[in-house]
Amino acid sequence: MATNRAHCDQLIDYFNGHLSGEEKKAFEEHLNTCTECQEELNEWNALIDELPYDSEPVTPPEGMKERTLAAVFKEDETSKAEKDDESNQTQAISPFTHAEKAPVKKFPSKKWVLPAAAAFLLSLGGNVFLFNQLQQQSTELTQSQETIDELMQFVTLSPVNTEEAAPAGTASIVRRGSEVSVVINASSLGPLRDNEVYQVWLIEGDSPDTPQRAGTFVSSETGDGTVVFTMENFNPEQWNTIAISHEPDADSQTPEGEVILASEL
Amino acid sequence: MTEPRDLDLYQNLVNGDKKALEALYDRYEKLVYSFAYRMTKDPELAEEVVQEVFIKLWNPHSPYSSEKGKFSSWLLTMTRNTALDFLRKQANKPTVEYEERDSPQEAADSPGELLEVKEQSQLVRRAVQRLKKDQKQIIELFYFQGLTHEKIAVRTGLPLGTVKGRIRLALKHLRTHINEEGGKVNGY
Known part of the structure; x- marks a missing residue:
């Protein structure tokens, strides 16, 4: 048995x-x-x-239909030549390259919220790329939620090791209705290798040994990184530290790498 | 208005009718993309999943037949498996992780989309929202991220032997909520 x-x-x-x-x-x-x-x-x-x-119904990116149908019918021709060769299929379907990602995909994009949200984000890190992404998204998505964002807390993250070219960052805790979003902006991050990522941790006052992983991100070529995550039932009293660590991969359950930025909450 | 049935379109597609593929694409684009996006949390990867799904649809290795259930279920199963495949390949390239979903981004209706999809979506989302946080989490890890048994245990802090029971419990609650939300969801 x-x-x-x-x-x-x-x-x-x-x-x-x-x-x-x-x-x-x-x-x-x-x-x-x-x-x-x-x-x-x-x-x-x-x-x-x-x-x-x-799944939230999201509007597919512009031109996806044309790209997909082109890939399907192109694949059709190649598959006539090399039938049953599956490895070929997966290679033939990517007519675009992976651009560096700005993690703004789920940020609210309702038009009237935009100026405020964008100004707010700009004030944090001058992240023009993010602003552009938001603008772009606003043309792709419409949104029905009507809420007003309220900044609950804003902290500057301090580098743990003060070497030259130390990273810098900010964390903003924003209330939107019953949800709380945390926006992290960081700059002067060192380069990542292989599977390395940056991860955000929230640490409780009562149990400092069990930090909760809150978000994962990678830095851009210029060393900037942004992450937005949303928490339900966020209790500001619960957390007393926010930290960013440099992790070997995205699977770390507790910080395994070096903590590079941190702040009390 | 009489729309051609999925099965009829599929039959035409199998006979090489590109218009039939396009019609099915229009009908399911948003659903397949939204599901792929929900799983991958990455718009580009989600698009790659959509492309792969429709390539598989056009060049079927294991064709659809009505004995396999609803066409949409078959298509979504293919979407999930493809997304899991891509997620495994992409495991080295992690993107942003969300603890919980952000506010809904209601997309505009697209022509050819099924009303039924929209209603089903609202119902299921209401039902899922009613789950407790740990129940939502285990469904997220198990179903949408498709993690291994072991990783689910690590991420939830549950003993290995408890994971399946917790999944079962979460799904039981989900089903209750779906039924309460007025779902005629079980068994078409």
Whole structure:
């Protein structure tokens, strides 16, 4: 029975496609004989009628249809030449390159909020790129929410090591209705290698040993970085420190790398 | 107004009708993109997922048939699997992570989009919003980020052996909420 339980425990990894060829085959053999796993898998598969609809309806980027149809029909021609070559398919579908990302995707973009939000963000770090992104987004999205943002707290993040070219940053805590967004702007960040990222941590006064990871971002070529994250039920009394660390990858559950910027809240 | 059925469009598509593919694209563009964006949290990656999904639709390795359930469910399953694939490949290139979703960005209706999608979306989002924070989190990690069992345990701080039970519980609550929200969602 022990092996049986072990197999049942692989259901999540099977459903999410994490099993290798052999593991998958072994699990599927188990699945054939385990009604419990079958039932659970059926339920999970049925979620496709519900959970995808938990997505905010977002307007696709301009020109996506043309790019997609071009990729589909171009692929059609190549696949006639090289049928069943899947590796070819994935390479042929990227007519654009990955630009450096400014993490403003979910920032509210209702037009009347824009001037205030943009001025506010500019005042933080003079992040003109972000401003441009916001403007661009405003033409792509319309928004129905009518709330007024209120700045709850603004702090300057201090570098932990004061070497030359030390990083600088600010954190703003903004209330929008029942939600609280935290906007971090940082500059003079050092370059990132491989999978490295910057991560934001909130540290509780009562339990300083268990910081909560709040956001992840990468810096631009010029060493600037911005992250916006939203928290529900944010209690300003709960947190007494905000910190940014340089992490080896985005999977760190607690800060593993060096803390570069921090401030009391 | 009689719109051609998904299945009919799909049949034409299989016979090489590019217009049929385009019609299905128009119908599902926003849903597929929004779901891909919800999973990847990255507009460019979401677009890549959309492209890959429609490439697979046009060159089916495992074609759709009505025994597989609703066309939209099949298409969304393909979207989820493709997005998970891309997320795994992109694991080295993380983007911004959101603890919770930001305010809704209601998009304008697009022509050809199904009203049913909009209603379903409002209903499910209301139901999800009613879940407790830890229940939302486990659904996010399990379903939308498609993490491994182990990573879900680490991220939630739950013992490995507890994770599946918590998923089950969260989904049970979700289903209750969906039913209460007036969903005729189960079993078409």
